[in-house]
Amino acid sequence: MSQTLGQRTASWLNAVGRSVWRIGWPVTDKDRAAVMISSIFLHIHPARVSRHVLRPSATLALGLISGILFVVLSVTGLALMLYYVPYPPEAYRSMKDLQFVVTFGVVLRNMHRWSAHGMVVVVFLHMCRVFWTGSYKAPREFNWVVGVMLLLLTLALSFTGYLLPWDQLAYWAITVGTNIAAYAPLVGDRLKFLMLGGHFIGPMTLLRFYVLHCVMLPLLMLILVSLHVWRVRKDGLSGAEVHRAPAEPAEEAAGLFPASTKTHGLMALSRRPRASVEARDPNDEVFAWPHLLFRELLVALAVVVVLHVVSLVFMAPLEEMADPTRTPNPAKAPWYFLGLQELVHYSALVGGVVVPTLIVAALVSLPYFDRRRAGIGRWFAPERRIANTIFTVLVIISVGLTIIGTLFRGPNWAWVWPWN
């Protein structure tokens, strides 16, 4: 059979393609299932998902949005690293260069800053969602703990990045933040000394924060995010679980749904008492390709478009160069710490040390104390009224304190009305 040159070229190209992609563009169900596990990037997803979790109201895609923002931050951050110089006063000069002479420097810098702030907000909302849907309960306790670690990492990344512009806003915000940290008993001063790389904020501090911000914390974030997403896969989505089929029958299921006849090629024997692909009602499942992926793409696109609009309209602040001899009045921590700074205003120990420690301890230990299995996967389940109420009240207090610290505090931390 002699093929034409064109046919031979086409099949050669096809072979090259197959060597890279392994599975071509899926058109059959088998391919749709296979493509998920044949690609390193795609096999985060299961081959099939419950269609109930495709609804926006299931999780509001907050976790996904956080992930997307992290990717945006990494990409924009890498780009900015080519022009930013982590040595004062060159740091400030390089910020001005980004603003004035680097093509798209303004847009990239703005995007980096607004997505950083956005990520703190989204991560917080994600935590609220997880709580309100009871998705921290068994078997997802450890994932919740990893999530708390991720929240702290997000705050740490934002904080370390806050110093890098080396302007008055950055310098004094970090002064306040590190001084709050110094209130920790026993280790406070050492902690501050280690953070600053000395006794005052200077070139060594900037270098430390830069390395933390660009290398150490992102690496840690990558590892923990991978762990977090892997656990989501293993533990399953609570939103799907709630629609689970009745408890596995023995005989009638055996006829219709043979157990463990998956053909997905898993090598390990995984112990899955609950939340497993077979246990769900197969009528509720759809292929991840294209349904989940398409929706993920839309979310990503929406996030990118919104970020572009925000970056073009709102300029990230850049004040005068950092001047250790001139303190702005008031000197405020980054906004996500302003609730703490408001508390610190009353008592440094309580506000700066006790309250944050209690909050973190409470969050981390929550799933190990709340062992009741009721209400998983549903928003504001009535069985969990008490827990939800307590949590909501705490959220409102934190948000309220942050708003007070941001808008209602002026020079000398005196009360002001923001419309004055």
Next chain:
Amino acid sequence: MGVAVELKSTAPVRLHVAFACLGLAFLIIFSWVLFHEETAEWRTTQAQFARLEGTVKNPHQLAESARVGGLRQIWLPELGRVDRCGTCHLGIDDPAFATAPQPHRTHSGAWLTTHPPDRFGCTACHDGEGQATDYRNAAHQPQPFVTRPMRPLETIEANCGTCHRSIDPLDAPRLAEGRRLIIESGCFSCHDIPGFEGLTFRGPALDSLGYKVLPDWLASWLEDPKSYLEQSKMGNFRLSADEIASLQGFLLSQRAQVPLDSTGVDWKRADTRNGRALFGEMRCVSCHAVNGRGGTMGPELTRIGDKIRRNWLFSYLKDPHRVQPDTPMLQYRLNDEELRDLTAFLLEEYSSAGAVAEPPPAAYQDARAIAAGRAVFERRGCISCHRLPGIEDSGRVGPSLAGVADRDPDELPYGSEIVRHTAENYIFLKLLMPDALGLPSSMPTFGFTPADAARMTLALASLRKADLPASYVLKPPPPKPYRPAGRFGELMSRYRCLSCHSVGGFGGDLSTVPLDRIGSQLIRDYIVTYLLNPGAVRVSVEARMPVFHMQPDEANAFADYLSTVFLDDSMEGYDASFTAADARRGQELYLQLGCAACHQLGTTGGYVGPELSTTGTRLKPGWIAAWLTTPSVYRPGTLQPDYGLSSADARALTAYLSGLGRSGQATASAGGAR
């Protein structure tokens, strides 16, 4: 086989629609980003310049136009500056654009020749945000978060002063005036001011005040110095009545030096007309103004009679250095009668109430009042300007002004003044009304005019916090002090030559004749004659050398020393053997060059320069020749023209001038010859 039933679901249409909308939105927004970058303000400006270049038709520029495009940057790592002003101001260094509209216009003046942009950039002189590339962000107008927006041209000399540290920098008249005002007002006595170290400003010593002044005068002076002396350098310390009273008591109890004995003087026979003659002879008005006219080296004497006790004035005129060792006033050689006449004249002529009976100096007994006065004296820092034994100088009472131009404007109290908060506005207000800016201040009110305060602010605005690299700083070394010893030194000190004359730049500038080469300029005998009786060589000069009433031996000592030491070797050894032909040629040249326009010879001629009839008895030929050849070397800015004389012509003129006044015949022939 398919175990799982695939739901009938390609995605609902609305998702596709959402995808389409988002995709298009992304595309539109991104296109806008690209468009925004391409239409940056500086690109438009450069396009304008390219069009202008075509009209300028300078072949060099047209070749240059290939270079227009892209950002332009001057990077000065030594100064820590990055200036991108040249991106829009493309014609700044090209004379062809002198009449072009801004921002293409050439820089004014010759500033870019002396300050090439590749060494100085732009913002070192003009301030502004050099790194920016558009009008608004470059802080052409004040911008938020820009500490130093572009400076208005009226105050740009403040930036000259950051590099040019001399008191009187060239081509910066406002700055020079400001610095001069600071020196005159003695700000550095109370404030540490970089650039004004080592200067001394002294008010009169107060250790004999009990014998010196009338009590009523002292009280009114302490209350407001300007009530007595309009040009008072002492400010109004805003003392309370109690403080004045106790300070008065303290000061009047200072009687360290008893006035010289004047009991032998018969005051009733004082001849005020002789006093007036002496007053004119001694040229007191060269330094002391009366009725608004005269010099400013010493205090005005318009109302001296209200202030001074008679015995003290007599004693002071007799020997000023006894009471005020570092006063610039010289000690004349007058006898007691002359002193009596002069004293009487001064007290009668220059007082508001005529001759009044003086109260005798009272002995102040109230120890508590005296102690209270001493406390006021110490607290207000009077010691900074007035020496008083027994009070130690505990350092400057005002804050240091180093880096004052970079003080944080938000930390300075502005009181209720509605002005933009800048360090310079603060300095200006502080100079005008030190006590009205929010916080109580012990700085006296000096009563500066707003113009003077503006100049001083400009001078102070050059005091920056950051150091400049040494290669950028221009600070001429201070003149070496000249303090001769021996008999000559004694005489120089007595007659205070250096109050008016300078040697090596050190001394005063009231006289226009520095003494560095005076021995080569003047004939020795003439020096003696002149010192004994300083006549007028110029008609049109206000300040004259006083009649010292010197002894002949003193005059000779001066002349010997000056003629031996203050020489210029290039002028010594000039061959003065002139022929008559030389002199005739000189006379011709004198007429040809029109010297009579400015110089008087005999009875005709102009009044601009010195009269020349006596030149032969006054000036040495070496000096005459040198002066005629290159006058501006010896006096920069002189009105004497440089005729470009050949040495033969200069010699001829010298021959002619050296003959004048010697034997008399030259004057007659000069007057008659035409």
Next chain:
Amino acid sequence: MTEDRIDLQRRRIFAVGCFGTGAATAGFLAATFRFLVPNVLYEPSRRFDIGSPAEFPYGSVTFLPDRRLYVFNSADGFYAVSSECPHLGCNVRHAASGFECPCHGSRFDENGRVVQGPAPQPLAWYAVSLSPRQQLIVDLDQTVGPEFRLRV
């Protein structure tokens, strides 16, 4: 509407979305590349002032070591030749007839052309011009041929 028509409509809308996203993504990549190209350089300028014509007497050859240039003021005008040997970058020496490089023995004639030795190409000649203030300007970004002369 039949299912097929819905399908077609859906497909068209999807195509629009793909086009928009694809084009914007392509633009984003182009923008990223443009971002990477620096617009200003923190380096000494490639176009600089070497002094006034009077500082280079008639008939002289002046070596400017920090600029690595030989400046000639010849009978027919000014020209500037780079002293960087094209072989491996040593400074060539100006000899009686041309230039020679001490490092590996390359020899060049008066015009900078290689006469002998391992140098692969001639010495570079740079454009010399006169600024509006009558100063000599050398531009390292403009190479010229050996016939270049600047008449002043």
